[in-house]
Amino acid sequence: MKNSPWWRDAVVYEIYVRSFADASGDGVGDLQGIRSRLPYLAELGVDAIWLTPFQPSPMADGGYDVADYRGVDPLFGTLADFDALVADAHAHGLRIMVDVVPNHSSSAHRWFQAALASPAGSPERDRYIFRDGDAPPNNWTSVFSGPAWTRLPDGQWYLHLFAPEQPDFNWRNPAVHEEFLDILRFWLDRGVDGFRIDVAMGLYKDADLADVPPSEEGFQSRSPIWSQPEVHEVYREWRKVLDSYPGDRAAVGEVWTDTAEDLALYVRPDELHQSFNFAWLEAPWSATAFRKIIDDTLAAVTAPTWVLSNHDVVRHITRYGEGSLDPSAGLARGRAALLAMLALPGSAYLYQGEELGLPEVKDLPPESRQDPIFARSKGELLGRDGCRVPIPWSGDAQPYGFSPGGAGPWLPQPASWAALTAERQAGDPASTLAFYRRVLELRRSLRGTLPDAIAWLEAPGDALMFTRGELICVINCGEEAVPLPPHREVLLSSGNGEGASLPPNTAVWLRSA
Template sequence: MSAEPMQDTRPVEYVARDPWWRDAVVYQVYLRSFADGNGDGVGDFAGLRARLPYLAELGVDAVWVTPHYVSGGADGGYDVVDFTAVDPDYGTVEDVRGLVEDAHALGLRVLLDIVPNHTSDQHQWFQTALNDPDSPEAARYHFLPASEEPPNNWQSMFGGPAWSRTPDGRWYLHLFTPQQPDLNWDNPQVAEDFDRTLKFWFDLGVDGFRVDVAYGLFKDPAYRDNAGIYSPTLFGHGPEQAMTTNQPRVHQIWRRWRALCDSYAEPKMLVGEVSLADLDEVGLYARPDELHHAFQFRLLKSDWDAESFAGTIAEALTAFDQVGAPAPWVLGNHDKARQVTRYGSLRRARAAALLTLSLPGSAYLYAGEELGLPEAHVPDAARRDPIFFRSNGKRAGRDGCRIPMPWEASDPNAGFSTGTPWLPQPADWPGYAVDQQESDPDSTFTLYRQALMLRQLYTALGSGRASVTRDGDVIRVDLEGRSDAVTCWINMGSEPVTIPADRVLLASMPDTPGPVAGRLTLPGDTAVWVMA
């Protein structure tokens, strides 16, 4: 079959595993849902520490833990009361120290989650600001004088206005829930306090941070209206949020944080959540003196479509190459419905995994995708996500991708907890359990483990040069490493196609036939790695 190069595709070259983060595979743990160590139904550090050998066996390089801080409980830990304390539901600061020590002993790095855009309304600063409008703490938030109408048309990303009133009539800004007031980063005391927070956890041994809402922080100082009203149906934060996101001043903060990271004998790393539609804009956050990784979510938000996938990969490689940064690849996280459900089948999810794990740069896996977990149905009475409530049930929210992990099929609650899980597990959850998949050569877990092992063995996978071509529903990615070359083929159509292949390293589905006389029949919704 013939193929034409995608426009704007350029090869990208990286140095293999030096430094480690350039081609790292990072495993995201949603702490409440990963493993419960004390039987109260909530995942915690004790449970995570006990499961670290599982992550080492899987073959990842690092673990990223979602917020563990003392929290007001309004948004899954992203409404922080104290940035240098651990929520008692999860353990103690010493448990974090123990996690780092255990992980390092297994060769794993540890990333925590930092939330610089806002605090909880229960944070000491905000409580003082409520009681004293003239206090220094009030200047650390966005308060505007009393008026009949909100100060402007800014909208919350969770639905409804982004402004709420205090008991004395003032307005305060919250781009998420009213329990998450936005910080005013034009106040130098805010930046100084976060310096102290970063140092606290870095000095404890933590290797880096995932930065929440890294494209946010600064707002238009004149509080002018946005050009349009934010809608969750839009792809990403553009003109409709021009006054509330992606302000140029935010880059000075990442340069400040990068300098702090580089001041350590073994430099720390930062990965930013940068939910912008323009990949060139995303790339600017990963310039050499800013964040190490900047998430681009184009694949995460793409339908099962070869043109969309190929175009995104080519565009992302170019955008990050322009700033000399590795491209991070992500198909799932704690904010998005699981890819098995989004793509319409486990078969497609497995193929997409093989594609992204071949690409140059880093890969971020969300806990449970290696088990092929689908999006779970959550009864309305059990829902926790504020998106569901602030939209009056019009948006399902994110609970379905946060269901506790299944570990042992025959144990209560599939081995997650001896108590009642904080979110209910579906009746079929034990069928996805780790102990059911570890010994199955055809399981999704085995596919991920084999892919990660091969990624370590072949320099072309994850750390080589890549070029992307597409012919109809078939994408071809040619990967050239220092000492080897691999081609990843993915057939995103329903009909089989014939491709050149002498030696197959790995196929996404066990029903993929072997090559015959240098040719291979690639079934629909299937990917293969072929030695070039």
């Protein structure tokens, strides 16, 4: 059996706190709701949970506008609730990772309020990025649409790469470094097992605030905005703090890059433990695309991390189904992609509800939408609310067990979700939930015996076949069935894979002959 840190091959389950489970009855998920569902998560078979921000916030961006990094928003509970959640999770064998948001704070944060009350050039303003001028300091635009600069009545501009309520910190100020080192210690002292770092490549900006060349506009492109070399020293500082605590505390970065080689710079031995592999998330349904990403990732990164969906993107079964004439293709492909992903070396991150086969909700009424992207783009961009609709747990009508007493959830749930509740799927061996439980149980039984490398087999058509020790994985992205390679037994199929060939939109795990 391999003896390696837990995070190297863990399956981590992302909980979007507002939408997972509501114990208070106000229609918004909370920490006590998560506590009540820990047995479900333990039975599912994940190793850890990652909580999106639950700290005090005006909720201009669903909690990613943090007003106090050392507390719990009353919407979600109290610090005592958080401590109880950590204790209960650990008792269930689950580790806990929490979000940390270091690129920007809320405009309601005491530091920014002090900056607004202080003159230009003051130490208070130097914690953020303020500039003089009759026009915006450069051509940068917000990730959420619109300008990235807002002008104050005194004439100065401040930078916000996201919403105006999210001013960017000035990481060239040592006080910002010290503040976040203390924030990390605050949560580590409360027993958290690690952190997910929001916008991890964005902390430093070009010192001269140079314009972005037109050819380099985009969230992940190298530019004066993203992946400045100084950012790596931050994570060297953070790594020392994490390593000073027992129990293999870990950090995973939300790092959007153009290449696997760029990604690898963030996960050097003295920096972050992991970084999300968004190339896998963004890949089309294609064996050729999957193979290139697998090869590039395994060549560049020693501890790869795989992910199909999260709270910022369209759910993958909807993405995979777009353009197909078969209405069941998205779900079939999603199950197959999961099986392929979990056969690869490294760790995997799941997004709440994917184990239920939840699709993206595209028809939310405009008045329900809360994502600032929708408002700032004047409705041209739907934003991310469609993947954040609360989980359906039980029953035949909204709120499907999400809230006690039948309170309406903060985003409406579709009537079609009556067939997708966890309660209904738990009793159906053919359900997506049952499939996830089987594959996670099988992966857990195999992972300690499998090597950290794969070998490719010749595969016909638009299919992939690879071995990892005695495990063979085949995924068929084509339109015709493909013959299976020689094998001793079928371990698990995402569909009907018990014969001599594998149907389209299906993956299978085999034990080698």
